[in-house]
Every structure is written in structure tokens, then in C-alpha cells.
Amino acid sequence: MKSQPSSSIEDYVKVIYSFTEWQDKPITSSQLAARLGVANSSVSEMVRKLKDQGLVDHRPYGAVRLTAEGERLALTMVRRHRLLETFLVEELGYSWDEVHDEAEQLEHAVSETFVERLAEKLGHPERDPHGDPIPTPTGRVEHPSAFPLGGLDPGHAGRITRISDDDPEMLRYLAREHIGLDTAVEVVRRKPFGGPLVVRIGGGGAAHEFDVPDSIASALWVHSDAPHEGCTIESA
Template identity: 90%
Template sequence: MKSQPSSSIEDYVKVIYSFTEWQDKPITSSQLALRLGVANSSVSEMVRKLKDQGLVDHQPYGAVRLTDAGTRLALTMVRRHRLLETFLVHELGYSWDEVHDEAEQLEHAVSDTFVERLAEKLGHPDRDPHGDPIPTPTGRVEHPPALRLGELDPGHEGRITRISDDDPEMLRYLAREHIVLDTAVHVVRRKPFGGPLVVRIGAGSGAHDFDVPDSIASSLWVRSDTPHEGCTLEHA
């Protein structure tokens, strides 16, 4: 009988996948160590183990990339994590800045049966509270056609479709400013001399201009009001 992967292995493949989910640049061992909060030597040892198990491709001093098997395991864990976050927000009243660490603890303890019952209870949601897509049980992932706010030109209009959950303090700040998923945005201008991006938040009489520093603009993804086709991936 094939043994279940350890929680450490599950954490590693999930972090590798999440790092590359919204951008093409692969993760390095040092970046992996930073995101997991462990020593570089610990990462080197674990990456060797992952490679031996056929979960990653890695050459000395090179980037770490998931194999097909590693991607399948990562998507399983991502599905668990994002469904748990959604449950904590919608059913237990957690705020969106609280759920990441709770889901990190719970995702290793629940069974596949529990996860599917949870999905059914929630009505099979397709995104979590931060806008990240929830993989289907077969590994299908549909990413909305969105760009980082900081990459958009003046005049662009759309809605916030994803907010990075890396910084809980930033999430609390955005919530106080009523900048949440599906909020309408209009890029007004960039202030001179490297100043912040000026964005009109909301619509109608409630709209207001908001100065968005680069640290926040790089953490918000906007979907254009012009219809596009999403990007769908499926891993067998």
C-alpha cells in the first residue's frame, strides 16, 4: 500500500506551485527557504528527497520545478487549502486575513472524503476569499484573464479579481478602505517622480480616488470589463 506523503512534502509542493501560479518565473531554493521559513540546508535536503520521489526537477544551483506528479499533489493540497479558507470565512465568520494559518494547520488533517463533502456544502465554489481559483477534483484550474493593477495604463477599467494573501496587515488595510474582490476600479493616472498610482475605487456617487503604492498595486489583480476567455489548465 502506497504511503501518504508527509506534511512537509505537501507543504513544499504547494509552495512551489503557488509561487509560479500567477507568474512564469520559477522558484529557487533560497526563495523556497524564505517562504517556508527554514534554513537553506533544510531546503536542499528536502529538494533532493522530492527529486528522488519524482515530484520535482532540479539541477544544482538551478530553479525548482514540479513534475506532473508533483503538480497533481500540489493541486490536491491547494484545493484543500482554498476550500478550507472559504469555509472558515463563509461558515465560521473568520475575516480574510485570519484564514491562511488556520487552513495551513487543517489541510494536513482532513480526508479526501471530508474535502469533497466540504465542497458540496459550500456549493462547489470556484474561488477562495482572496480570488485564487479552487482546483476541481480532477485538477482543472481556471484562472481569470487578469493583470496586476500596477501594469495597467491610465483609463483602464475593470474589477478586482484577486488579492494576494501574503500580508495579513495589507488585507486588513484594504478591508478598511473597502477594497475587496469585485470592487470596480478605474486607473486615473500615475503621480510624477515615481509617485503612487491614482485609482478610482467603486462606482457612481460612492466612487473615490485612492493613492495606491507599488507594494499594493503589485498585489491586486484586475479583470478588464471587456470580456475575455479565461485560462484553463487540467492535470491528469
């Protein structure tokens, strides 16, 4: 009988997957250490363990990539995490900046039966409170057609479809400014001399211009039915 992966292994494969979910660039050991808040030596030891278990491919000084088996485990954990985040917001009244750490604790403790009953209770949601897609029980993921706000040309309009949850303070700031999922946004211009991006937020008479620094522009993803000329895909 195959043993249950440890919580550390589950955390590692989930972080590796999440790093590459919205970009093609693979994660390095040093980036993995920074994201997990552990020493490089600890990462090296764990990566060797993951490789021995057939969960990652890795060569010395190279990037760390999930195998098919590693990706299956990662998607299981991502599904748990994002369903739990959705439950905490929709059913328990958590704000979107509070749920990540709470879900990190809970995802290792719940059973698959609990996860599937939770999904049924929530009506099988397709995205979490930050717009990240929730994998199906079979591991299928439907990513929206979306591009980072900072890579869009002036005149491009759409709706915010994903907001990176890496920075809780940024999420609180956006909430205060009434900027969230499905908010209408249009790129107006870039202020000169490396200034912020100017966007128009909202629609109709409630629309207003808003200065967006690069740190926020890279965290906001805008839905687009077709790639817009000049769009670039950047790291979230």
C-alpha cells in the first residue's frame, strides 16, 4: 500500500506547480527556498527526496520540474487549497487577504471525501476568490484567456480575471479601492519617466482613472478573448 505523502512533500510540489502555472519559466532551487522560507540546503535535500520518489526531474544547478506523477499530486493539493479558500470566503466570511494561510493549514488535514463534499456544497466552483482556476477531480484545469495588466497597450479594455494572492497587504489595498475580480479596466496611458500605468476603473458614470504601479500591474490579469497586439506574458 502506497504511503501518504508528507505535508512537506505536498507543500513542495504545490509551490513548484504554482510558480509555473502562469508562466513558462521553471523554478530554481533558490527560488523554491525563497518561496518556502527555508534554507537552500534544506531545499537541496528535499529535491533529492522528491526525485527519488519520481515526483520531480532535476539536475545539479538546473531547474526543478514536476514529473507527471508530481503534477498529479500538485493538482490534488491545489484543488484542496482553492476550494478551502472559496469556502472560507463564501461560507465563513473571511476576507480574500486572510484565506491563504488558513487554507495552507487545513489542506493537509482534510480527506478526499471532505474535499468532494465541499466542492458539492459550493456548487463546484471553477475559480477561487483570487481568480485562480480550481482543478477538477481528474486534474483538468481551465485557465482563462488573460494577460498581465502591465503588458497591455493603451486602449486595451477588459475585466480583471485574476489577482495574485502573494501579497495580503496589496489585496487589502485593492479591496479599499473597490478593485476586484470582474472589475472593468481600460489602459489609458503610461506616465513618463518610468511612472505608473494609468487605467480607467469601472464603467459608466462610476468610471475613474487610477494610477497603478508596476508591482500591482504585474499582479492583475485581464481577460481577453484574443491576444492584443503588444501583449506580453509576464511572471505573476
